[in-house]
Structures are given as structure tokens and as C-alpha cells.
Amino acid sequence: MGKLEDFKTHLESGYSFKGDSIILGTGILDYEPIQGAQVKIPLRTMNRHGLIAGATGTGKTKTLQVIAEQLSLQGVPSVLMDLKGDLSGLAQPGTFNSHIEKRSQLIEVDFEGMGLPVELMSISNEKGVKLKATVSEFGPVLMSQILELNDTQRGVMALVFRYCDTHHLPLLDLRDLKKVLQFVINEGKEEITKEYGAVxxxxxxxxMRKIIELEQQGAENFFGELSFEVDDFVRTVNGKGVVSIIRLTDIQNRPKLFSTFMLSLLSEIYETFPEQGDSDKPKLCLFIDEAHLVFNNSSKDLIDKIEAIVKLIRSKGVGVYFCTQTPTDVPERILGQLGLKIQHALRAFTAKDRTAIRRTAENYPISEYYKTDEVLTTMGIGEALVTALNEKGIPTPLSHTLLRAPVSRMDILMENELDNLVSKSRLVPKYNVNIDRQSAFHLLDQKITQAEIAAANNTEVQQQKRPGRPAKETSILEDFSKNTMVRQIGRTIFREITRNLMGSISGKKKK
Structure with missing residues (x-):
């Protein structure tokens, strides 16, 4: 038997699965694509997480697009974090040409251009469904990790959440959190010291400074109501999984906001989804593009939290896929949890690059058909080294693979197409509303105002009781003070009445 037949048998035995699978491409031997050597990913192991890596311009985003498409066609919804704005084309059919025809014939798959059901989302000012979460939902531990607080500061954060829980003060946004912190050391100092000790x-x-830093990255748009329900990610339309594209092009230079959102999303999914165990296909897959932005700007505690969730979320039927330039961008403890690895070409321009290539090659199974470190620098666009897990959890043979072309558009949507897609969304009317119900900020404002009124009344009574002075005699200064206070109380009451009326008129639902 010749080398070619050996290679085909090698791949066929490694990529032969009983259950449903995704056809990713065909094997390449000696830089020539080989028919009859299909490379597949079993749906059953798509909840074992994965990595898509490679230098800029080598086709990582198109590979992500292909996997999301094939999952959707198998009825599996996905969430794509789109930092470069490259993925909106999933909503429109791709175009057929001679290049795609030749590639499809080599891979032995039919090409049929089609658009997938897409939901555009945002945590900033991009078009689409506005995703939000309340400070209360984060809790003191997660909030402390995001703000990178030390042990003493974490204790104060736990105190703040405890005080708000005890006194029924909803923490909805960062304005609420700052108001409570100010209250702790000012008007409420005596009460807090009596209950919890000095702060x-x-x-x-x-x-406060750390919260302001988070606000400067745009977090005020993310914290608030209405909180997003993660079950809205798990939808199908006509049997196809909905692809939720979270458009993050305007927060590339705000990594703290990106990591805050990603961690809150993973936490909410883990806490909300029921245990599923191993099943024939995943319930949901998440793709995190430009993953190095998460890990390069995260504290050790935050990375520990991500690692813990990645380890445990598999049992919920959820797969997490990181897309970045090199495997070394992902911490080793997390990298070891990733079952699927798709490695596009790397560039060896410097000594540091060559060192990274050697380290990258060590992350992949040894193959008698390739010198991995050489292949890494010679692959073309649309080619990658692939290894997955078979249905028994055993790594499949390493394959230099010619990847299939996306069936959806390999370009972005035009502005009118974006507007049309958003206008048809069923989630936009649900989430794109401004809710400003009574929260810690308003309730503490009322409490402080009432305390000031009580103190003023007490002062007036004491003055009236002074001997030798008529009870009803008041100075010009006192008249001015009382009139000013009345005006302030009137403004406060009017503001609260107005807010309630606006809430009633717009039909806002209290959570």
C-alpha cells in the first residue's frame, strides 16, 4: 500500500464517527488536497470547547463562520462575539464562483448559498438588541474580581451588597453602587458603623476610582435593566439554530468592558442552564473572537474564574471556542480543556516568532505525515492543521486540511441590510427600552432628604422653645432657609412623580 492510500486509511479511521458530524474540509498530503480524506468534527463532542488560531489574514474568521453555519444547519444555536465586524454576512447567502466550485469538488460537499437566521446584539451603541445586566446579578464576589479589589476592598463590597439586601435597596447600575458607597462614609456612617463596624x-x-475606570470604558451602557435572559440565545427558526452576533467593534480599546461582559455571560449561562451531560449535540456554542483581549487584561482571580466555568459548563451542553493568533494567548490551564484545535498559518519574521511556532507545534499530536513546525509557516489561506476529539474523547489524527467555503456571504452587511435585520427582530421591542425604576440611588436620596427635613424640623422646634423669644417670630434668614427647603422637597417629589408617570405611560415592566 502506498503513502497516499496509507494516508487516506489513516484519516478515514480517525474521522469515522457513528453520530452526526460537521464536515470541515479534506486532508492535504505533500501540499496537495486529497479526495476521499474528509476531516470532520463529531457534534457529540462540540461541548468540549475549542481553539481557532492563526496569524492575521490566514482565514480564522471564515473558519469560525463555517463552523457557526454548520452548527446552525444542524439545529444548534451559537453566540459570536464579533470585535472586527466581519460576521454580519452570515445573514445573507454567499455567491458561487469557480474557486468555490473547485474547492467543493475536492472536499466532496455540495455548495448551496444561503443565509442563516441571525440576531444582531450589542452592549454599546451598535445596532441590535441591547444586552444588559444589573449590578445585583453580578454579586459581590464577581464584582470584586472585575474591579480587581484586594481583600479589604472585597470585604467592603460584601458589606455594601449585604446592606442593600437587608434594606431592600436594588443595585441596578453603577450609579446605584456609587451612591451606596458614598452613603456608607457620609450620611449613613453612624448606621453602618453600628451594624457592621467602621469603614x-x-x-x-x-x-470609587475603580468604578469610574470601568465607567470610562462604557460600562454604564451595560449595567442596568432589562436584564437579558440567556434562554433567548437558545432559539431555532425553521429547524436552524439562531446565530446571535454580538457586535463589539466599538469596544476594541475597552478590554475591561469586554471581559466583564464575557464573564457575566458565561456565569449566567452556567447558573441558569440545567445539567445536560453528554448528548448527541450541544445546546449552545459560544465563539470568543480576539480572545487575547480577555486574558491579557484580566487579573489572576478573573482568569481562575473563567477556567472554573470552562471546566464546568460542558455539563450544561455548552461549548466555548476561543479565536486568537497563537495558542500561547490562552492560559495553559484553559488551553488544556480545549478538545478541538484548528491552527492556521503563523509567520516567522523574528526570533520570537520562531520560538512561538515551536511552542505552538508542541500543542498538537505528533504525525508521521507532517513536520508540524514547517507546515505552520507554509499553509495558505483557507488551510489549517486540525485535530478534534472523537466520540470516545480520543484526539483524532492531526490533519493539514483544506477548509470548505462558507455558504453565507463572506462580507459584511450594508447599512440598509443591518437596519432591515434589526427591524424584524422579536427581541428588540423586549430589551431596547429605557427603565429607570426606583433603585438604591433614588431610595437613598429620599432617605437623606427625609433625614434633612427631620433635622430641620427639630431645629425649628428647639428654636421656638427658647425662652424670651416669641414662638412665631422668625428671622429673614430662617424664612429664606425654609423656602429653599420647600422648593428642594418639591423638586424631589416632582422628579419621583414624573419618573413613575413616565414608567406608566411607556408601559415599562417592573422586574
């Missing part, structure tokens, strides 16, 4: 103003001020 250092310096600690509060440090936490």
Missing part, C-alpha cells in the same frame, strides 16, 4: 473612607475612595 475606611480611603478604601471607599479606591473602590
Amino acid at each position: 475606611s473612607p480611603a478604601t471607599i475612595n479606591t473602590i
Whole structure:
């Protein structure tokens, strides 16, 4: 038997699965695509996570697009974090040409251009469904990790959440959190000290500065109501899984906001979805593009949290896929949890690049058919080294693979197409509403105002009781003070009445 037949048998035995699978491409031997050597991914192991890596311009995004398409066609919904704005074309059919025809024939798959059901989403000012979460839903531990607080500051954060829970003060947005922190060391200092002990103003001020830093990255648009329900990610239309594209093109330079959102999403999915165990296909797949932005700007505690969730979320039927330039962008503890690895070409321009290539090659199974470090620098666009897990959890043979072309558009949507897609969304009317119900900010404002009124009334009574002075005699200064206070109370009451009326008129639902 010749080398070619050996190679075909090698791949066929490694990529032969009993259950449903995704055809990713065909094997390449000695830089020639081989028919009859299809490379597949079993749907059953798509909840074992994965990595899509490679230098800029080598086709990572198109590979992500192909996998999301094939999952959708198998009825599996997915969530794509789109930092470069390259993925909206999933909503429109791709065009057929001679290049795609030749590639499809080599891979032995039929090409039929089609658009997939797409939901555009955003955590900033991009078009689409506005995703939000409340501060209360994060809780003191996660909030402390995101703000990178030390042990003392974490203790204060836990105190704040405890006080708000005890006194029924909803923490909805960062304005609420800042208001409570100010209250702790000012008007509520005596009450807090009596209940929980003294709190250092310096600690509060440090936490406030960290919150302001988060606000400067646009977090005020993310924290608030109406909180997104993760079950809305798990939808199908006419048997096809909905592809939820979270458009993040305007937060590339705000990595803290990106990591905050990603961690909250993973946490909410893990806490909400029921245990599923191993099944014939995943319930949901998440694709995190430009993953290095998460890990390069995260504290050790935050990375530990991500690692823990990645380990455990598999049992919920959820697969997490990181898309980045090199495997070394992902911490080794997380990298070891990734069952599917798709490696596009790397460039060896410097000594550092060559070192990274050697380290990358060590992450892949040894193959008698390839010198992995050489293949890494010579692959063309649309080619990749692939290894997955078979249905028994055993790594499949490493294959230099010619990848199939996307069936959807390999370009972005035009502005009018984006507007049309958003206008047809069933989720936009549900989530794109402004809700400003009474929260910690408003309730503490009322409490402070009432305390000021009570203090003023007490002062007036004491003055009236002074001997030798008529009870009803008041100075010009006192008249001015009382009139000013009345005006302030009137403004506060009017503001609250107006807010309630607006809530009623717009039909906002209290959570």
C-alpha cells in the first residue's frame, strides 16, 4: 500500500464517527488536497470547547463562520462575539464562483448559498438588541474580581451588597453602587458603623476610582435593566439554530468592558442552564473572537474564574471556542480543556516568532505525515492543521486540511441590510427600552432628604422653645432657609412623580 492510500486509511479511521458530524474540509498530503480524506468534527463532542488560531489574514474568521453555519444547519444555536465586524454576512447567502466550485469538488460537499437566521446584539451603541445586566446579578464576589479589589476592598463590597439586601435597596447600575458607597462614609456612617463596624473612607475612595475606570470604558451602557435572559440565545427558526452576533467593534480599546461582559455571560449561562451531560449535540456554542483581549487584561482571580466555568459548563451542553493568533494567548490551564484545535498559518519574521511556532507545534499530536513546525509557516489561506476529539474523547489524527467555503456571504452587511435585520427582530421591542425604576440611588436620596427635613424640623422646634423669644417670630434668614427647603422637597417629589408617570405611560415592566 502506498503513502497516499496509507494516508487516506489513516484519516478515514480517525474521522469515522457513528453520530452526526460537521464536515470541515479534506486532508492535504505533500501540499496537495486529497479526495476521499474528509476531516470532520463529531457534534457529540462540540461541548468540549475549542481553539481557532492563526496569524492575521490566514482565514480564522471564515473558519469560525463555517463552523457557526454548520452548527446552525444542524439545529444548534451559537453566540459570536464579533470585535472586527466581519460576521454580519452570515445573514445573507454567499455567491458561487469557480474557486468555490473547485474547492467543493475536492472536499466532496455540495455548495448551496444561503443565509442563516441571525440576531444582531450589542452592549454599546451598535445596532441590535441591547444586552444588559444589573449590578445585583453580578454579586459581590464577581464584582470584586472585575474591579480587581484586594481583600479589604472585597470585604467592603460584601458589606455594601449585604446592606442593600437587608434594606431592600436594588443595585441596578453603577450609579446605584456609587451612591451606596458614598452613603456608607457620609450620611449613613453612624448606621453602618453600628451594624457592621467602621469603614475606611480611603478604601471607599479606591473602590470609587475603580468604578469610574470601568465607567470610562462604557460600562454604564451595560449595567442596568432589562436584564437579558440567556434562554433567548437558545432559539431555532425553521429547524436552524439562531446565530446571535454580538457586535463589539466599538469596544476594541475597552478590554475591561469586554471581559466583564464575557464573564457575566458565561456565569449566567452556567447558573441558569440545567445539567445536560453528554448528548448527541450541544445546546449552545459560544465563539470568543480576539480572545487575547480577555486574558491579557484580566487579573489572576478573573482568569481562575473563567477556567472554573470552562471546566464546568460542558455539563450544561455548552461549548466555548476561543479565536486568537497563537495558542500561547490562552492560559495553559484553559488551553488544556480545549478538545478541538484548528491552527492556521503563523509567520516567522523574528526570533520570537520562531520560538512561538515551536511552542505552538508542541500543542498538537505528533504525525508521521507532517513536520508540524514547517507546515505552520507554509499553509495558505483557507488551510489549517486540525485535530478534534472523537466520540470516545480520543484526539483524532492531526490533519493539514483544506477548509470548505462558507455558504453565507463572506462580507459584511450594508447599512440598509443591518437596519432591515434589526427591524424584524422579536427581541428588540423586549430589551431596547429605557427603565429607570426606583433603585438604591433614588431610595437613598429620599432617605437623606427625609433625614434633612427631620433635622430641620427639630431645629425649628428647639428654636421656638427658647425662652424670651416669641414662638412665631422668625428671622429673614430662617424664612429664606425654609423656602429653599420647600422648593428642594418639591423638586424631589416632582422628579419621583414624573419618573413613575413616565414608567406608566411607556408601559415599562417592573422586574
